[in-house]
Amino acid sequence: MSFQRYIWVMLVVVGLSAVLRGCFLRPATTFPGAHFNQNTNAVWLGVDWVKEPQESNGIAALANDLNRRGIRYVFVFASYLRPDGEFNPTYSHAAKFTRALKAIQPGLNVQAWIGLPLNRPRLLGGGYGYVDLDDATTRRKVVAFCADLIHQGGFDGVHLDPEPVPTGDVDVLTLLDEVRRTIGPNSTLSIATRRIWPVFSDIALPFAGQVAWRASYYQEVAKRVDQVAVMTYDSGMPLPELYRQWVRFQVIEITRATDGIGVDLFFGIPTSEGRTWTHWPYAENMTSGLRGVIDGLNDADARLSVVTGIAIYPYWETDATEWATYESLWLGR
Numbered sequence: 001m002s003f004q005r006y007i008w009v010m011l012v013v014v015g016l017s018a019v020l021r022g023c024f025l026r027p028a029t030t031f032p033g034a035h036f037n038q039n040t041n042a043v044w045l046g047v048d049w050v051k052e053p054q055e056s057n058g059i060a061a062l063a064n065d066l067n068r069r070g071i072r073y074v075f076v077f078a079s080y081l082r083p084d085g086e087f088n089p090t091y092s093h094a095a096k097f098t099r100a101l102k103a104i105q106p107g108l109n110v111q112a113w114i115g116l117p118l119n120r121p122r123l124l125g126g127g128y129g130y131v132d133l134d135d136a137t138t139r140r141k142v143v144a145f146c147a148d149l150i151h152q153g154g155f156d157g158v159h160l161d162p163e164p165v166p167t168g169d170v171d172v173l174t175l176l177d178e179v180r181r182t183i184g185p186n187s188t189l190s191i192a193t194r195r196i197w198p199v200f201s202d203i204a205l206p207f208a209g210q211v212a213w214r215a216s217y218y219q220e221v222a223k224r225v226d227q228v229a230v231m232t233y234d235s236g237m238p239l240p241e242l243y244r245q246w247v248r249f250q251v252i253e254i255t256r257a258t259d260g261i262g263v264d265l266f267f268g269i270p271t272s273e274g275r276t277w278t279h280w281p282y283a284e285n286m287t288s289g290l291r292g293v294i295d296g297l298n299d300a301d302a303r304l305s306v307v308t309g310i311a312i313y314p315y316w317e318t319d320a321t322e323w324a325t326y327e328s329l330w331l332g333r
Contacts, residue, residue: 034332080115157188190227251296
């Protein structure tokens with residue numbers, strides 16, 4: 001599928017979704033973001049915090065900044081599984097960092113973010129990565145690494161980022177089961193998840209499983225973890241209003257799919273400036289993302305009780321203007 005064709009497919013999907021759901025004419029409330037904010041938001045942090053020694057005043061500034069902005073959950077990039085089967089050694093200062101951060105803000109839940117580039121086909125063809133979760137030895141290595149980071153790195157849990165995951169992927173479910181049994185119920189298990197198909201979310205559509213999950217698969221994943229952080233970005237939407245509607249559909253359908261499961265649910269808000277064929281910063285940004293989440297939560301079909309908060313990606317690229325937008329639209333300050 002060419003880039004141009006992909007863009008047109010996404011535009012048609014959003015347009016069709018709007019028509020079929022009647023989103024522009026649907027019953028909705030008009031509550032602002034502050035009405036939905038519970039000060040239980042999340043953020044993705046960079047690897048430098050655990051790879052290199054940090055000054056105590058820098059950690060204190062980070063802890064207080066997170067607290068002031070209503071962020072309770074922190075996904076700190078710790079490592080990824082390399083092609084040679086070993087995890088990149090970028091976490092030697094994890095224990096000192098987690099201990100210092102939680103000494104200042106004990107209410108923070110700090111998780112080790114672990115990258116798993118899976119050997120699954122990409123949308124445009126070709127292998128994406130090399131991690132084979134069908135292999136029991138590979139899964140054991142991942143499980144043991146998760147346990148080590150919790151016990152030795154001082155993390156409250158692990159945040160798994162396997163990509164790409166097509167809908168119905170059984171190997172990912174097996175890995176989640178094995179990680180849960182090993183780390184136990186008192187450590188947090190979370191996962192970064194893909195988009196859901198915004199209409200007919202539980203019907204098997206041709207090729208849809210490569211770009212979005214079915215509702216039934218979302219449910220299977222959610223049952224196995226404590227937290228789900230939806231990567232609503234990388235939608236390929238070229239315009240802010242289209243992306244806003246895309247996020248709105250995601251909020252409606254994913255809250256419906258996970259209602260009653262009891263999982264914490266976060267919706268990712270992009271602040272990345274890097275332009276790719278799936279991410280246009282002009283379209284996907286703090287403003288359009290937050291407005292999309294707020295629109296979705298105001299929709300009559302959304303399940304508000306399911307949503308824990310929003311998750312900002314990435315912290316290291318979020319500037320003062322974007323934080324001001326966050327505070328205005330989401331915190332109501």
